[in-house]
Amino acid sequence: xxxxxxxxxxxxxxxxxxxxxxxxxxxxxxxxxxxxxxxxxxxxxxxxxxxxxxxxxxxxxxxxxxxxxxxxxxxxxxxxxxxxxxxxxxxxxxxxxxxxxxxxxxxxxxxxxxxxxxxxxxxxxxxxxxxxxxxxxxxxxxxxxxxxxxxxxxxxxxxxxxxxxxxxxxxxxxxxxxxxxxxxxxxxxxxxxxxxxxxxxxxxxxxxxxxxxxxxxxxxxxxxxxxxxxxxxxxxxxxxxxxxxxxxxxxxxxxxxxxx
Amino acid sequence: xxxxxxxxxxxxxxxxxxxxxxxxxxxxxxxxxxxxxxxxxxxxxxxxxxxxxxxxxxxxxxxxxxxxxxxxxxxxxxxxxxxxxxxxxxxxxxxxxxxxxxxxxxxxxxxxxxxxxxxxxxxxxxxxxxxxxxxxxxxxxxxxxxxxxxxxxxxxxxxxxxxxxxxxxxxxxxxxxxxxxxxxxxxxxxxxxxxxxxxxxxxxxxxxxxxxxxxxxxxxxxxxxxxxxxxxxxxxxxxxxxxxxxxxxxxxxxxxxxxxxxxxxxxxxxxxxxxxxxxxxxxxxxxxxxxxxxxxxxxxxxxxxxxxxxxxxxxxxxxxxxxxxxxx
Numbered sequence: 001x002x003x004x005x006x007x008x009x010x011x012x013x014x015x016x017x018x019x020x021x022x023x024x025x026x027x028x029x030x031x032x033x034x035x036x037x038x039x040x041x042x043x044x045x046x047x048x049x050x051x052x053x054x055x056x057x058x059x060x061x062x063x064x065x066x067x068x069x070x071x072x073x074x075x076x077x078x079x080x081x082x083x084x085x086x087x088x089x090x091x092x093x094x095x096x097x098x099x100x101x102x103x104x105x106x107x108x109x110x111x112x113x114x115x116x117x118x119x120x121x122x123x124x125x126x127x128x129x130x131x132x133x134x135x136x137x138x139x140x141x142x143x144x145x146x147x148x149x150x151x152x153x154x155x156x157x158x159x160x161x162x163x164x165x166x167x168x169x170x171x172x173x174x175x176x177x178x179x180x181x182x183x184x185x186x187x188x189x190x191x192x193x194x195x196x197x198x199x200x201x202x203x204x205x206x207x208x209x210x211x212x213x214x215x216x217x218x219x220x221x222x223x224x225x226x227x228x229x230x231x232x233x234x235x236x237x238x239x240x241x242x243x244x245x246x247x248x249x250x251x252x253x254x255x256x257x258x259x260x
Numbered sequence: 261x262x263x264x265x266x267x268x269x270x271x272x273x274x275x276x277x278x279x280x281x282x283x284x285x286x287x288x289x290x291x292x293x294x295x296x297x298x299x300x301x302x303x304x305x306x307x308x309x310x311x312x313x314x315x316x317x318x319x320x321x322x323x324x325x326x327x328x329x330x331x332x333x334x335x336x337x338x339x340x341x342x343x344x345x346x347x348x349x350x351x352x353x354x355x356x357x358x359x360x361x362x363x364x365x366x367x368x369x370x371x372x373x374x375x376x377x378x379x380x381x382x383x384x385x386x387x388x389x390x391x392x393x394x395x396x397x398x399x400x401x402x403x404x405x406x407x408x409x410x411x412x413x414x415x416x417x418x419x420x421x422x423x424x425x426x427x428x429x430x431x432x433x434x435x436x437x438x439x440x441x442x443x444x445x446x447x448x449x450x451x452x453x454x455x456x457x458x459x460x461x462x463x464x465x466x467x468x469x470x471x472x473x474x475x476x477x478x479x480x481x482x483x484x485x486x487x488x489x490x491x492x493x494x495x496x497x498x499x500x501x502x503x504x505x506x507x508x509x510x511x512x513x514x515x516x517x518x519x520x521x522x523x524x525x526x527x528x529x530x531x532x533x534x535x536x537x538x539x540x541x542x543x544x545x546x547x548x549x550x551x552x553x554x555x556x557x558x559x560x561x562x563x564x565x566x567x568x569x570x571x572x573x574x575x576x577x578x579x580x581x582x583x584x585x586x587x588x
Contacts, residue, residue, distance in 0.1 A: 007380070008342035008417040009371035016369075023365035027356045095350015096357075099413060102316055102348075103369040104341040 008104060016105045020113025025120055035121045038080045042072050042129055049195060062137030069133045070148065070221035071194035074214060076125045077152045081118045081160035082185055085167030088114065089177055092167065101259065111164060111256040112249065118160035119153040126152060130225075141227035148224040155217055155241040161248030168255040192218050216240035265421050265453045266292040266315060270324035273310050284310040286477040287324065292455060294420070297447060299468030300457040301558065303570055307477040308457040309349070312425050315455075316346045329421045342370065345419035349426050352410040353398035359409055360385065360394045363416060370417040377416070384412040388442055404435030411442065422446075424456035428463060440467060461558040461570060473562060480565050485558060492564045493556030495530025499523045499537060500550035510546045530555070 011019075028034060046069070054064045091097040100110055126149050134140055163181075170177040189195070191205065192214035198205055209215045220237020228234075273285040285307040292298055300308050313319040315328050317337040325332065331339030353362045360381060367377025385394050388408040393401055398409065407427065414422060427443070428436040444467065446452055458464055464471050465485050473481040473488075481488055501507040501521045511518035514537055516525030527533045530553045538548045562570040 007370070007372050007376065008419075010338070010342070011371040015371070019365065019368035022368065023354075023357070023361075026358070026361045026365070027354075030358060030361070091354055093350075094355060095348050096352055096354045098318065098348045098350060099346070099352040099366075099410075100369065101318060102341055102344075102346040103366070104338050104371070105369050 011104070013106050013109055016109030017113040017116065020100075020105065020109055021116050024114050024117035028117075028120060035124050038083075038121065039076070039125050039128060041079060042076045042125070043132065045075065045195070046072050046129065046133065053196075060137075062139070065133050065136055065138040066226060067222065069130060069138055070225045071192075071218050072129055073126045073148065073152060073221055073225075074192065074194055074218050075189065076129060077122055077156045077217075078159065078185065078189060078214065080122055080125060081156045082163050082181060084114075084118060084160045085163035085165070085177060085181075086174075088164050089167040089170065089174060093172055097259075107257045107259070108253045111161060111252040114164055115157045115161040115249065115252065118156045122153060122156045123149050139226075141225060144224045144227040144229070147229065148221050151217070151220055151224065151237055151241045154238075154245045155213075158241070158243075158245030158248030161245075161252035165248070165252045165255045168252075168259055188212060188214055191215070194218050213240035213244055263294050264291050264327070265294045265296070266290070266326065266328050266455065268311075268315070268324065268326040271311065271314060271321050271326055272323045273307075273314060273319065274322045283477050285314070285321075288474075288477075288479050290472065290479060290482060292453060294453050295451050296470055297454045297468050298456070298470045298472060299464035300455065300472050300474060301459065301461070301464050301562075301570075302457075302474035303459065303568075306474045308474050309425055310477075311474070312423055312455075312457055316344060316423055317341055329419075342417070343420055345414035345417070345422040347410045347414040347422070347424045347427060349429065351398065351406050352413045353401075353406065355397065355399040357398055358395055359390055359398060359401070362398065362409070363412060366413045366416045372417060380416055380418075381412075384415060387445075388412045402435075403431055404438060407431060407435070407439055408442065411439070411446075415446070418450070419452065421453045421455065424454065426457055426459070428458070428460060436463075443467075459570065461562075465558050471558065473565060475562075475566050481561065488558065488561045489556040490528055493560035494526040494528050495533075495556060496554045496560075497525050497527055497530045497534055497537065498552045498554070499525070499541070499548050501546060502549055506546050509544075510541050510548075513541065513544065513546075 050065065050068055053068055054061050057064060088097065130138065130140065130145060166177055166180055191198070191208045191212045193209060194214065198209050216233070216236040217240050219233035220240075223231035223233045268291070269289050271285060271288045272283070275282045275284055288311060300311070302308050310319065314321045315326055315333065317333055317340050320334065325334060327333070328340045329343035331343065333340055353359065357365070363381035363384065364377055367380060372380070385391055388411060390405065390408055390412065393405055398406065401409065424443075428439055431439060440463070443454065447454060456468075469484060471481070471483065471485045471488055472479055481492070483491070499510065499516075499522070501510060501523070504518070504521050507518040507521045507523050510516070511523045514523070514525055516523040525537075534551055534553050538551060541548055559570050562568070
């Protein structure tokens with residue numbers, strides 16, 4: 001009988017976060033077309049809602065796209081990251097989440113590594129949406145696009161973390177996750193002025209938009225994608241993204257530490 | 261350096277449930293030495309999984325303490341996690357992950373180097389016969405293959421102590437036998453201490469050297485299967501007579517229990533007692549027309565201890581274990 005030599009070594013937060021990030025990203029690397037799944041909805045809005053917007057506003061296609069595409073990018077960030085908690089929910093039910101809880105991983109890393117992974121599909125999807133719009137007259141400002149995607153990434157990490165928090169809170173109640181998800185998502189989307197300007201809406205809607213972080217994000221994306229780095233909206237968007245990110249990570253890490 | 265792999269004192273877990281306090285585990289004391297294979301037996305809801313989850317740091321105990329693989333479960337949970345392997349009731353591999361990818365991720369979770377992880381993953385893929393499916397997604401595997409992957413994931417860091425929670429539940433007999441071959445082989449080669457829960461009596465009986473029986477949150481027996489069966493249950497000898505009168509007379513002579521023309525007697529070493537009974541009763545003019553001898557099972561042990569049959573309990577609809585209730 002030989003004795004076993006344990007090979008596990010103590011690790012730190014950064015190592016653990018990277019390990020979780022790599023695990024979460026692998027299915028995406030193995031099957032890159034899976035990012036297309038969450039692209040279907042934004043592309044439908046771009047293709048079917050966009051022309052209506054052109055007709056209703058009476059403007060030219062290029063100008064409308066310049067206004068509309070940044071909103072679609074925010075939609076990509078919103079819808080892509082909002083449902084990511086469902087993956088965790090599923091892993092909590094099957095047992096693979098439990099396996100990671102028994103591994104000597106820092107609890108914070110389990111959340112942060114997962115949330116950071118959201119950046120990868122988000123950046124790929126955002127880039128695709130913009131490239132699809134270019135042939136129709138959308139003017140591409142590369143530095144603006146990079147800055148815009150960076151702000152969206154910060155927001156996406158936070159919103160993804162909130163989605164994971166929701167999953168941890170719902171545990172084995174899928175229906176509750178999807179109910180909260182559906183209840184919040186559409187009001188957040190409509191009250192951000194992403195699809196239609198809210199200027200002509202009733203006052204209460206404008207108040208709701210003023211407290212919706214997504215409105216600021218949409219404003220910042222419109223400025224950044226037009227290459228207007230100096231616009232005041234940019235600052236508002238950055239603040240909204242950073243606040244979402246901070247809240248998401250703090251709340252998410254707390255929920256993960258309590259996870260059983 | 262102590263030879264003890266697990267030592268638990270007064271381990272207790274209570275859950276609040278619907279305004280009441282459920283005592284899932286009540287002050288459990290026991291120790292397990294390095295190299296032992298212990299089966300933790302009991303009906304659903306007995307507190308087996310809750311005990312296991314406390315020992316593996318998944319659940320903090322309400323009171324009591326335990327040292328597992330040299331580390332205290334409260335003070336140094338990370339130390340415990342590094343040294344133990346755990347195979348839970350569910351599927352450890354992520355459904356959309358590929359088998360080899362999951363093993364590589366698991367290695368990095370345990371702080372192993374890239375090269376070391378790759379070599380170890382290859383080794384486990386070979387020894388657990390996962391070569392055919394190494395590039396496939398976990399969700400496409402059969403139940404037996406998933407379970408072997410679970411074991412491989414639990415062993416990536418060569419733990420000194422492996423916890424298995426209901427390892428063979430839901431597997432067909434062939435996969436179950438195959439899984440056990442792997443576990444026995446692992447133990448023969450590495451001397452890993454194995455602590456498993458099961459409600460399959462035959463499994464505990466055939467494979468574990470030591471059986472701990474739990475019921476209503478308490479340890480009610482702890483010994484070798486052989487000793488438990490001999491001391492608590494004894495062999496059962498059944499003798500059939502021509503008439504109920506004969507049976508009653510025979511029962512009085514051998515201290516048995518008559519029911520109609522059948523006499524049942526519980527005796528240690530029943531196989532040797534059987535011919536003696538037939539001879540001595542025949543000499544007294546009570547002719548035995550049929551006789552059987554049955555060795556006791558762990559179910560008889562459980563029956564002797566609790567007055568209930570474990571087999572019947574297992575057949576009932578499984579109640580939700582208290583640990584599935586959301587708890588603070």
